[in-house]
Amino acid sequence: MKLKTIINLGPAFVLFTTLFTVWEIFVQTSQISNQLLPSPIVIMQAFFRNWNIILPHVQQTLIETLIGIFTAIVIGITTAVLLDTSSWVKRAVYPILVTSQTIPIIALAPLLLIWLGFDIWSKVVVVTLFCYFPITIAMSDGFSRIDKEFINLFKTMNASYIDTMRLLKFPSALPAFFSGLKIAVTYSITGAMVGEYVGAEKGLGVFIQTAANAYAISLVFATIFVTTLLSMLLFILVSILEKMLLPWKEK
Amino acid sequence: MTTPKLEVKNLSKTFSLNSSLTYTVSSISMRINYGEFVSIIGPSGCGKTTLLNILAGLEKQTTGTIYIDKQKNQKLLGKSGYMLQKPLLLPWKTVLENVMLGLTLKRISEKKAKQEACNMLKKFGLSDYANYYPHALSGGMAQRVALLRTILFNNQFLLMDEPFGALDALTRLSMQMWLLDVWQTYKSSVLFVTHDIREAILLSDRIYVLSSSPATIIKEVNINLPRPRKHEFLKDKKTVEIEQLLEQLLLNL
Numbered sequence: 244m245k246l247k248t249i250i251n252l253g254p255a256f257v258l259f260t261t262l263f264t265v266w267e268i269f270v271q272t273s274q275i276s277n278q279l280l281p282s283p284i285v286i287m288q289a290f291f292r293n294w295n296i297i298l299p300h301v302q303q304t305l306i307e308t309l310i311g312i313f314t315a316i317v318i319g320i321t322t323a324v325l326l327d328t329s330s331w332v333k334r335a336v337y338p339i340l341v342t343s344q345t346i347p348i349i350a351l352a353p354l355l356l357i358w359l360g361f362d363i364w365s366k367v368v369v370v371t372l373f374c375y376f377p378i379t380i381a382m383s384d385g386f387s388r389i390d391k392e393f394i395n396l397f398k399t400m401n402a403s404y405i406d407t408m409r410l411l412k413f414p415s416a417l418p419a420f421f422s423g424l425k426i427a428v429t430y431s432i433t434g435a436m437v438g439e440y441v442g443a444e445k446g447l448g449v450f451i452q453t454a455a456n457a458y459a460i461s462l463v464f465a466t467i468f469v470t471t472l473l474s475m476l477l478f479i480l481v482s483i484l485e486k487m488l489l490p491w492k493e494k
Numbered sequence: 495m496t497t498p499k500l501e502v503k504n505l506s507k508t509f510s511l512n513s514s515l516t517y518t519v520s521s522i523s524m525r526i527n528y529g530e531f532v533s534i535i536g537p538s539g540c541g542k543t544t545l546l547n548i549l550a551g552l553e554k555q556t557t558g559t560i561y562i563d564k565q566k567n568q569k570l571l572g573k574s575g576y577m578l579q580k581p582l583l584l585p586w587k588t589v590l591e592n593v594m595l596g597l598t599l600k601r602i603s604e605k606k607a608k609q610e611a612c613n614m615l616k617k618f619g620l621s622d623y624a625n626y627y628p629h630a631l632s633g634g635m636a637q638r639v640a641l642l643r644t645i646l647f648n649n650q651f652l653l654m655d656e657p658f659g660a661l662d663a664l665t666r667l668s669m670q671m672w673l674l675d676v677w678q679t680y681k682s683s684v685l686f687v688t689h690d691i692r693e694a695i696l697l698s699d700r701i702y703v704l705s706s707s708p709a710t711i712i713k714e715v716n717i718n719l720p721r722p723r724k725h726e727f728l729k730d731k732k733t734v735e736i737e738q739l740l741e742q743l744l745l746n747l
Contacts, residue, residue, distance in 0.1 A: 396582050399550045400647055401572030402599045410598070414586045491586045491627050 281461035289461035290468060296450075297469060303445040305473065307363050307435040311370020312428060312477075318371070319378030320420075326379075327386045327412070340379065348372050348434070352441040366438030366446065373434030374427035381423025385416025421485040428477040432470055497564060498525040499651055499683035500549070505558030506708075507544055517708035518544045522558070524702055524711065529681040533694040535740065536704030537747055542687045545709055546655050549685065550576045562651070574651045575644035575682075579659045581636035583628035589639050590615065590624040596647025614642050618676060634665035641676060649680040655687045667725065670696055674723055691740045692728055695719075703740060706747050713743055 263283045270282035277285050290297075322340075326333045352369055359365040389412060397407045432447075439448025447466055454462035507519040518541040526532045536542055547553040549560065551570030559566055562573050575596075583592045590611050597607035615621050620638060628636055637657060644652060657673075658666045670693060677684060688694050694701050695717055703713040715736060719727050727733055 390580075390582070392578060392580060393582055393584075395547075395550075395552050396576065396578075397599075398552060398571055399574065399576035400596055400599045406599055410595070411584070414584070489586070491629065 278460060281464055285461050286464040286468060290465035293462060293465065297466065300445055300447050300450040301469060304432065304435045304447040307366040307446065308370055308431045311367045311434065312374050312431050314367065315371045315374035315378055315427060319375050320382055322379045323382035323386060326383045344376050349437055352438055356442045361442055361444060366435050366443065369438035370431050370434040373430045377423040377426040381419045382416055385419025386412055389415045417489055421481065424481050425478055428481055429474050431477065432474045496527050499528050499563065500526040501561040503559045505548065505555050505560065507548060508556045520708035520710040522709065522711055526683050526685055528683055530699050531677060531684045531686065531697055533686045533688060533698040533701045534704055535688055535691060535694045535701060536709060537706040537744060538689055540704055540706035541709030542704060543655055546653050546687055550574055550653050574653045575648035577640055577644045577652065577654045577657050579656045581640035583636055583639060585628050588624065589620065589626050592628065592639055593643045593646055595643055611646060614646055618642060633661050634669055637661065637669060638672065641673065645676060645680065649682055652682050652684045654684065691737055695733060695736060696723055696728060703743050715740065
């Protein structure tokens with residue numbers, strides 16, 4: 244099992260290493276200054292040297308992100324359950340839901356700042372807006388993909404609405420929910436940073452702006468590195484949670 | 495005359511297609527006595543499933559009356575154990591938990607439900623599989639679990655829609671005997687839908703032959719073979735005659 248995991252990760256690892264090596268060699272052999280395009284080694288140096296400065300910003304962004312994801316999960320599941328109550332509700336709400344996704348969230352961010360102020364809540368809402376859609380759609384699709392015969396079986400057993408939800412629909416939709424959640428969490432950190440870009444006192448979005456304004460390009464890259472790291476950690480966390488909750492999916 | 499478990503009078507189901515009424519089920523009258531094993535045979539897609547769904551309470555008939563235990567047109571959902579070709583086991587529950595499902599839905603305490611399900615598994619030789627997940631079961635085994643789940647929910651009245659239709663011939667043979675064993679234990683009243691003539695003869699006390707769309711009864715045949723049934727009975731001269739008769743009927747539809 245352990246060995247297999249390593250073998251599975253092997254190709255991706257090789258590709259990553261190759262890409263970074265090419266990058267490193269390219270910067271070192273070309274005339275481009277490290278000020279403009281820092282090499283991976285320089286970026287890592289910047290990251291470790293400034294780690295204690297970055298950390299509070301990471302904390303801030305992470306708090307906004309986690310509250311935002313949690314809110315999106317609660318509202319998303321609620322929406323999916325409501326959509327499932329009748330095909331009429333679904334036909335009415337679904338198109339609005341999809342249309343709403345064409346609104347650029349980045350354009351809403353300044354409004355949220357005006358309405359909710361500089362503290363974390365405007366950013367939390369941006370994260371929620373980013374995460375809400377994939378979670379809702381995935382969960383809703385999970386509900387609608389349940390075999391009609393299962394629903395009928397529960398009906399013939401006189402199952403109540405709550406029992407059908409609890410014993411059939413929720414567990415059936417969990418795999419779909421986790422697919423949606425995985426997409427959502429990879430967006431989530433970016434969402435928080437978009438919120439911070441527009442106006443905040445702390446957070447990775449603020450830090451990256453400050454760094455860019457000071458032409459500290461290696462620090463910008465270091466922050467990008469932190470961002471991807473956080474997103475990946477969230478993704479892995481969700482995957483682990485999925486494995487724990489859905490042991491039957493293994494086969 | 496014994497009182498029937500189920501009595502159906504003049505049952506019809508129509509749906510409108512291009513503004514003309516089409517019958518899927520047409521004036522069916524039938525009965526199942528207490529403890530009787532009755533089969534319905536007919537060509538595929540003839541409306542057998544619709545009929546069964548009506549009896550299970552999943553669909554509404556257009557006209558006609560259904561009596562269960564002499565009571566007229568009551569709420570039918572929950573009055574029967576309903577079993578289909580697919581085992582429909584919940585993949586995230588173990589065999590034991592799947593068998594318990596009906597009791598859980600009836601709000602029977604977990605402890606008691608588990609006890610009853612365990613007894614049931616033991617009685618019919620599935621104890622070893624209690625903690626298996628459905629994906630680890632063979633088709634035949636999954637269908638056995640499905641039958642026990644059905645029985646534990648309602649062992650008095652069973653509606654079965656080609657429950658062995660997806661199984662290979664050998665598994666099917668052992669499943670048929672196993673079903674008879676279960677049926678005799680509980681003296682259930684069974685309505686069994688199949689398109690396998692030999693299966694119908696082997697299992698049933700009585701067979702209704704349905705014509706194809708709309709489904710309507712064209713013949714009723716009594717099977718007077720002794721119980722417990724054995725596969726050898728199918729080679730009897732009289733049985734073979736019935737088989738040929740039914741075959742002719744179905745072929746000429």
